[in-house]
Amino acid sequence: MLTVYKLASHVERDAAREAGVAIVKQIEFPMLSTLLCPLFQAADEEHLEADVHFGGADLTKCFELAEKILPKIDCARRTHLTCELVPGVVGPKMSASLEESILDPLDGGKALKNRLKKAFCEPGNVADNPPLAFTKAIIFPLLVGQPFLIPRAEKHGGEISIPDAATAEKSFAEEQLHPGDLKLGVESFFNDYLEPVRAEFALEDAQKMFLAAFPPPEKKGKAAKSQKKPPAKS
Known part of the structure; x- marks a missing residue:
């Protein structure tokens, strides 16, 4: 102080x-x-x-x-x-002070899917669209010129390949790219890209370091039952 x-x-x-x-x-x-x-x-x-x-x-x-x-x-x-700031999954920006707004790099599988499900992604809306913002600010820069691949099932039309952020925005604005497909692509990319990070974090040394830095709160024991005091003798 x-x-x-x-x-x-x-x-x-x-x-x-x-x-x-x-x-x-x-x-x-x-x-x-x-x-x-x-x-x-x-x-x-x-x-x-x-x-x-x-x-x-x-x-x-x-x-x-x-x-x-x-x-x-x-x-x-x-x-x-x-x-650059990116919008939160919910809320105006991704912030550690609002847990629902963040995409945790250690979240995978069902946890990541559930978070992305909550993201606002209205068809044709490119101004307020967290998943689309993630592609522009994070995914395409990491792809370094490679296309963004969305692993859509064959029965739904097969894989989608998007060359750049401008094409992704244009396709979404024209409602050629469906919100469900966009979220699927974002989920797939983050799972693949962050898998080595999650594997490293699961190692014993990494877990020890994490627990040393952020020890879990102590569990509180059961509160002692209050005992009524006998009335004072007059």
């Missing part, structure tokens, strides 16, 4: 509010805790001894503030990298 207090002495209220504009709900009379959020982001960099801080594009203003104020308390200025 001392680092946060030191940083606070170099940041005006409006600067703190502006830095958190994309990550904190904006209201007319903000709580003090929301103004401190960007300062905690900066303090984390120092206490984690980070060289590089990677985050979504919504953290850009926080990163800019950190670069400005950390040197003022004799802390190193860190390198910052940002990535």
